[in-house]
Amino acid sequence: MKRIFRVGIRRRGRAPGAGELRGRPVREGEQPPAIPDPEPGSRLYVRAHIYGLLYRVQKRLNMIITGVEAATCTAWLGAAAGLFLFFRLWPGWAGDVKIRAPLFLWLLLPVLGILAGWWRGRQKRLDLAATAFWLDRSLQLQEIFSAALFCLERGCTGLFDREILSRAGAVALRIEKPPWPLRSLYRRTLLAVTAVFFLFLIPATLDLAFFRRAPSSSRLPHPPEVMEEEGGFLFRDKEGQVILPEELAGFLFTHDQELAERAVDALRAGDMKALAGLLREAGEQMGDSDTWRMAAQELEEFLAGGGELLPEGEYPGREQGTPASRNSGPPVWGGRPEEEPGISPEEGWIGRAGEEITGTERVWAEEGTGGREGEGGDETLPAAFAGRAGEEGTPREIRGGGLTGGEGEGDRGENVEVFSGLSGHEEAVITRSADSPVFAYVLPAQDPRTPFNAALPPAARAAEEALARAGVPLEYEEYVRVYFQELAKEFE
Amino acid sequence: MNEYRESLERVRKEIHRVIIGQEEVVDLVLLALLCEGHVLLEGVPGIGKTMLVRALAGSLSLSFARIQFTPDLMPADILGTSIVMQNNRGGFDLQFEEGPVFAHLVLADEINRASPKTQSALLEAMQERTVTIRGENHRLPGPFQVLATQNPLEMEGTYPLPEAQVDRFFFKILVDHPSEEELVEIIQSTSGPAVPSCRPVLSREELLALQKAVREVVVPPNVAGYAARLVLGTQPGEKATTAGVRQYVRYGAGPRGAQALVMAAKAQALSTGRLNAGVEDVQAVALPALRHRIGLNFDGQSEGVSIDLLLAEVIEKTPVEKGIPVELQEKKTTL
Numbered sequence: 001m002k003r004i005f006r007v008g009i010r011r012r013g014r015a016p017g018a019g020e021l022r023g024r025p026v027r028e029g030e031q032p033p034a035i036p037d038p039e040p041g042s043r044l045y046v047r048a049h050i051y052g053l054l055y056r057v058q059k060r061l062n063m064i065i066t067g068v069e070a071a072t073c074t075a076w077l078g079a080a081a082g083l084f085l086f087f088r089l090w091p092g093w094a095g096d097v098k099i100r101a102p103l104f105l106w107l108l109l110p111v112l113g114i115l116a117g118w119w120r121g122r123q124k125r126l127d128l129a130a131t132a133f134w135l136d137r138s139l140q141l142q143e144i145f146s147a148a149l150f151c152l153e154r155g156c157t158g159l160f161d162r163e164i165l166s167r168a169g170a171v172a173l174r175i176e177k178p179p180w181p182l183r184s185l186y187r188r189t190l191l192a193v194t195a196v197f198f199l200f201l202i203p204a205t206l207d208l209a210f211f212r213r214a215p216s217s218s219r220l221p222h223p224p225e226v227m228e229e230e231g232g233f234l235f236r237d238k239e240g241q242v243i244l245p246e247e248l249a250g251f252l253f254t255h256d257q258e259l260a261e262r263a264v265d266a267l268r269a270g271d272m273k274a275l276a277g278l279l280r281e282a283g284e285q286m287g288d289s290d291t292w293r294m295a296a297q298e299l300e301e302f303l304a305g306g307g308e309l310l311p312e313g314e315y316p317g318r319e320q321g322t323p324a325s326r327n328s329g330p331p332v333w334g335g336r337p338e339e340e341p342g343i344s345p346e347e348g349w350i351g352r353a354g355e356e357i358t359g360t361e362r363v364w365a366e367e368g369t370g371g372r373e374g375e376g377g378d379e380t381l382p383a384a385f386a387g388r389a390g391e392e393g394t395p396r397e398i399r400g401g402g403l404t405g406g407e408g409e410g411d412r413g414e415n416v417e418v419f420s421g422l423s424g425h426e427e428a429v430i431t432r433s434a435d436s437p438v439f440a441y442v443l444p445a446q447d448p449r450t451p452f453n454a455a456l457p458p459a460a461r462a463a464e465e466a467l468a469r470a471g472v473p474l475e476y477e478e479y480v481r482v483y484f485q486e487l488a489k490e491f492e
Numbered sequence: 493m494n495e496y497r498e499s500l501e502r503v504r505k506e507i508h509r510v511i512i513g514q515e516e517v518v519d520l521v522l523l524a525l526l527c528e529g530h531v532l533l534e535g536v537p538g539i540g541k542t543m544l545v546r547a548l549a550g551s552l553s554l555s556f557a558r559i560q561f562t563p564d565l566m567p568a569d570i571l572g573t574s575i576v577m578q579n580n581r582g583g584f585d586l587q588f589e590e591g592p593v594f595a596h597l598v599l600a601d602e603i604n605r606a607s608p609k610t611q612s613a614l615l616e617a618m619q620e621r622t623v624t625i626r627g628e629n630h631r632l633p634g635p636f637q638v639l640a641t642q643n644p645l646e647m648e649g650t651y652p653l654p655e656a657q658v659d660r661f662f663f664k665i666l667v668d669h670p671s672e673e674e675l676v677e678i679i680q681s682t683s684g685p686a687v688p689s690c691r692p693v694l695s696r697e698e699l700l701a702l703q704k705a706v707r708e709v710v711v712p713p714n715v716a717g718y719a720a721r722l723v724l725g726t727q728p729g730e731k732a733t734t735a736g737v738r739q740y741v742r743y744g745a746g747p748r749g750a751q752a753l754v755m756a757a758k759a760q761a762l763s764t765g766r767l768n769a770g771v772e773d774v775q776a777v778a779l780p781a782l783r784h785r786i787g788l789n790f791d792g793q794s795e796g797v798s799i800d801l802l803l804a805e806v807i808e809k810t811p812v813e814k815g816i817p818v819e820l821q822e823k824k825t826t827l
Contacts, residue, residue: 065817124817126815126816126817129712129713129714130714130815130816133712133714133813133815133816134813134816136770137771137812137813142766142768142770142772143712143714143715143768143769143770143771144768146712146713146714146715146768147710147711147712147767147768149712150710150712150713151710158708158710159705159708160708160709160710160767160768161710163767164710164767164768167767
């Protein structure tokens with residue numbers, strides 16, 4: 001690596017002597033620059049210049065040494081972490097293994113690296129003699145500064161000491177900017193940085209999951225409350241929102257589809273003990289066992305207090321379409337058509353916004369409204385499938401509940417918003433009510449009788465686009481992805 | 493400082509009026525003279541070893557003596573002897589007659605042909621700079637330098653110098669054949685009617701001042717440390733030595749070698765007009781100062797390993813900048 005430094009020439013009204021220092025290092029085969037004739041000056045003046053230059057260079061070199069050591073240590077620590085992640089994630093690429101660690105652990109790596117580098121830098125610090133020697137070798141000065149420092153330290157008792165000091169002082173005067181060491185100084189650091197790039201950053205980009213944190217504890221189940229109106233039990237989260245079993249399982253076990261399915265079964269069966277056990281199992285998997293253990297403990301306390309969870313099918317008011325009985329079906333991504341009673345796999349959940357949906361349909365009956373039954377069945381579609389396409393990207397209030405045949409019509413209920421025309425083809429309708437944070441997407445407009453295996457690809461594309469647009473909350477991303485993967489497997 | 497350099501330059505030029513080529517040999521002999529060190533010149537006959545010493549003596553206006561070593565040479569033939577002389581009172585006294593060693597420059601030609609006893613007598617005089625005869629010490633004149641020659645070809649009937657004796661020499665200089673151009677110049681300059689000779693260009697006092705100035709040249713601690721590492725690198729028992737030394741060397745240079753190395757570096761610095769010795773000065777004189785202080789083992793001798801190559805490897809691999817982190821070190825200087 002070519003050294004880069006500059007040695008300034010201070011002109012004092014006369015031409016520089018024959019020993020003008022060049023502004024570049026002396027290459028092999030070249031004659032080293034001759035030492036310039038000493039300039040007249042007091043002894044103190046000369047000494048001050050020599051010491052001043054040496055101290056400046058010493059400070060700079062020690063700073064560089066410490067900085068490079070810190071960077072190298074940090075990079076090697078990062079590379080070691082990357083190597084660990086590489087072997088940890090490798091089986092996960094074929095499966096579903098995630099690495100979760102608190103963010104502060106990743107932030108600890110550079111802190112440790114800096115501390116280690118600072119300590120190593122301290123061990124390698126240069127004293128004044130070593131600094132003088134380095135300066136002599138860098139500028140090919142034939143050890144003039146080393147000799148001058150030696151003379152100063154022994155009190156200038158030698159015959160030639162003063163002459164040497166004069167010469168060294170003259171050289172020091174002509175060095176305006178000391179050189180920067182830029183050769184293989186950074187070779188080890190570059191190697192470490194390359195290692196951390198290939199061992200840490202590349203795996204990180206391949207699987208962003210290991211940058212994720214554990215789900216927020218705010219989404220963990222809160223001890224259930226009694227619904228005064230119905231006398232039953234429902235789960236509410238800490239924000240007071242009612243959560244269905246599938247939603248709850250999705251919140252709790254976003255990292256593991258298998259655990260989520262088992263949780264759904266446990267919730268539907270009302271087996272809270274099994275749910276507590278699943279929580280513990282999740283805590284062990286994720287390494288954040290304290291949080292999960294607390295949630296399991298809360299559930300167990302609830303059970304000890306005599307509380308229970310009514311299975312989904314027994315929620316009072318279901319038939320009346322009250323909010324408490326709002327189980328008109330899970331959101332599109334939460335359920336599987338083949339598991340929903342009355343819906344054949346071929347028919348699925350297809351609906352076109354703005355059209356009357358005949359055949360298999362479900363209506364989300366809002367409060368105060370009646371449900372609507374379609375032909376061929378008494379299942380209802382979520383209100384998400386109702387409504388008409390509006391302007392692209394524009395939320396639109398739709399009042400009323402149930403299916404509507406036209407814009408703004410009806411009785412979908414309050415707090416229902418329609419986002420339409422997101423891709424020019426489909427319409428997304430996000431419905432909310434005071435009781436439920438359910439989100440629903442309308443599938444691309446197709447004939448409601450389109451077979452499911454023909455409807456699945458565009459649905460999957462729509463979901464993929466939604467994920468790409470970050471239109472799905474983070475905790476749902478994996479759920480959506482796995483959902484469509486499972487669907488695809490079923491119909492292969 | 494400049495006058496030191498100019499003085500040496502005058503002597504060099506004067507010698508080269510007579511000696512064609514052999515610049516390095518002349519420079520090393522001058523350096524040894526400045527350090528009051530003795531020189532062992534090794535070369536085939538007829539390449540100008542004797543002529544060089546004569547030219548050196550002539551340019552320095554110093555007394556010169558030549559001793560041709562033969563197997564029958566006795567110590568008294570070198571040192572001198574006491575002879576019976578008639579005094580004024582009609583009686584007889586013993587008077588010491590100085591031998592040829594009592595000269596400023598002594599040429600000991602083919603030193604390896606004399607018996608060990610005679611060699612020891614000369615070497616003792618070299619070391620002590622005095623001659624003791626019948627209990628009386630006779631000091632040798634200063635400056636005093638012995639330039640001994642050895643013929644590397646004829647080993648039969650010779651008495652190779654023991655290692656301990658060879659170690660007393662400051663330099664061992666290998667004198668090579670001249671090149672074709674130099675040979676032509678030698679022929680033309682020496683076969684004509686006028687044979688060149690040297691005129692005195694440096695007085696004895698000036699030479700003594702130069703020798704004193706050499707001792708005043710400053711050697712920084714890191715340069716002395718480098719010289720020490722170089723000497724230690726020639727010893728096979730050291731950790732920081734080369735594989736070649738470990739394999740082929742029986743013994744390496746010692747403290748006397750380190751002293752010679754540093755003194756020669758000082759003289760080298762002074763001859764180039766500097767008042768402090770540097771790393772390059774040490775490297776420039778390392779070969780002549782150390783090559784005769786290294787002994788090969790049987791493996792090295794049987795394989796004909798060159799000591800100069802081993803030394804060159806040691807010089808290349810000895811770290812110059814010890815104490816400076818590897819990240820800041822510059823490229824190693826090589827010969």
